[in-house]
Amino acid sequence: MTNEQRKSDLAEILDGFAEQMRTITRLQQERAALTASATxxxxxxxxxxxxxxxxxxxxxxxxxxxxDYPEIAKAVTEAAQQAAAEAARRSREIMAPVSQNRERLPKLADLIPGMPDLSKELTIPEPPVVSTAPPKSRERLGGYQATEPNSDAAQPRRSGATDSGW
Incomplete structure (x- = not known):
């Protein structure tokens, strides 16, 4: 294999990696906006x-x-579990292209003898913080901006029992 061919192969791998990172970012944002309901x-x-x-x-x-109260409690739990299962299923669907693309990319070690396998050393970027805002809230309708988990902006607004939203 010529040096030019190796350079071309390396450039192709790096382009594929950059595309993979863009895809991961897009899919993580799509997942962060996901909601699921059960009735x-x-x-x-x-x-x-x-x-x-x-x-x-x-x-x-x-x-x-x-x-009665026990029936309501059981219904809330049942609906929450069904909704969570649906959200998990849809999350897996959204993120499926990531693993499919990763498997298709050649490894650097396959092209350059002695090169470390970078796929084991590189980590997937952390996904954005997922909103706990209700589905039709200003936060969800106006576009979600991820914040650091420990910042004041990431903390949900606390409301009391007398809040008109109850």
Missing amino acids: VRGKRVTVTVNADGTVIETKFGSGIEDL
Whole structure:
């Protein structure tokens, strides 16, 4: 193999890697915006979760007064679990191209004898922080901006029992 051929192969690998990183970033942002909902007990309880399966909204429909507290609790749990399972399934679907693309790329060690396998040494960038805002909130409708998990901006607004959103 000529030196020019090796340079060309290396450039191709690096281009593929750069494209893979752009794809990962795009898919992580798509996943961060993901929500899933489940409705149970004759449309009396609906729970919505974010991509991490965190409950971001719970709604009670008409007829909720027909259920006692243990039934409501069980319904909320059931709906949350169904919604979280759906969010997990859709997250896997969104991220599937990453592993498919990775498997197709040749390894540097295959092209350059003695070269370390960089795929084992490089890590996938951390995904953005997933919102816990309700589905139709200003945060979700206006575009989500990731913040550092420990910053004040990442902390959800705490509301009391008298908040009009209850």
